[in-house]
Amino acid sequence: MAKSTPHIPTSLSAIQGYGLAVLSFAAALGGAVLLERFHFRDVEVPLFLFSVALSAWYGGTGPAILALVLSCVGFDFFFVQPLYTLYITRDDLPYFLVFAAFASLVTWFSTVRRRVERELGTRTAELEAVNKELEAFAYSVSHDLRAPLRHMAGFTQLLQRSSESVLNEKSQRYVKMILESANRMGVLIDDLLSFSRIGRAETHKSLFSLDQLMQEVLTEVRQETEGRNISWKVARLPSLYGDRSMLRLALVNLISNAMKFTRTRSQAEIEVGYTDQQDKVIVFVRDNGVGFDMKYVDKLFGVFQRLHPSEAFEGTGIGLATVQRIVLRHGGRVWGEGQVDKGATFYISLSKSQGV
């Protein structure tokens, strides 16, 4: 018992631990003697082992050693020939040693297991504290960072309005750039906040039809495809177990990306399909868009990481990071393959059943 933590209610004080050792030994001994009266044979060893394990589990190493010593003495005295002496014959010695060794092993296992449990308790508490801090941080970002930004944007706009006739072209351009930057920062903060919210929100998992969800997503994003020539190839997807609204967001991001990066194509092709793997489904979204260099594959899922200049393709670079976070929260995996100018494919692996 290296550390005592208040998180485990079964923790005993030292006196209680040693008391437990003595009591459990007495109970084991009494039980064994009683059972022997009724001609049950060889029950004493498991009973003594049980008392040692019990002492190790609830009391720790000290009580376990006490129980072990008591068990050895009791075993020798009551159950080893010659009975009712502490004398050990040479023939019985190996049997005795094996018992002692086995009991020590049980003690050791229990102690290790106990320590791991304790550490887990401490870690969980630490993690919860850190999480709470993070939440407070995100909250303050949401409140306090947005206000000055709104003022910057607001007063710049008022300046623009009141001094339009006075400012020369160059100055007007500067004012415009201040505005653009302030607005962009607003979008970045919002994106970062919703991203952090995905990490903090609880998942509400249920069994649902991925196919139906995909149809919803497609209906939503297709509203933006007017005037575009996109050929869709969408497979019928299976049902799976997960947080529907989170996965919806992931799919929206993947499909929007496919649409965005095929914009330069006269004939865009977007394919959605899946492969079945025992308990997993791997869903993929493939496009014939501008693709990416596999050299940068590690950077795809970074927050605010972009692989294309913002003049070519808009966006803050939070989409794939969001997808990754959602998939990770489902115990799945996400990865991408691509080739410059030949298109990209993004895969997400998701568990079909509840056991995640």
Place this chain on the structure above:
Amino acid sequence: MSILGRILMVEDDPKDVELSLTALEEYNLANEVVVARDGEEALDYLYKRGKFADRLNGNPAVLLLDLKLPKINGLEVLQRVRADEKLMMIPVVVLTSSHEEKDMVASYKLGVNAYVVKPVEFHQFVNAIKELGVFWAVINQPPPGSIRKN
């Protein structure tokens, strides 16, 4: 300007106040606004205490309430308004920077009439303020006991 006061704006940030008033000026609604700089001042106005002791009787047609305020925060003000029989009918609109769901849930639980997140983009901000002002001070029929426009 503090005599008419059909809109009670509770806002601690002077820049936000100025921007909001600029927005309301376009509909000549700026004169209808009384500004309280924290939760305590807001309650002083509502209860005609302190520097508002001499104001005319009647409740504002709407209370625009920021959540993060010095001394007494927005949620507490909301709670006290809803708990007082004379004030409970005042329409309250939370006007905040916070997107946080827990703020929104807490506000609605306390019986807020609307929850508006201040947009960063100026046009949107101005529009939001203008629409709020016009709706609550002009279109909406305030509960009996509110200050009427002459």
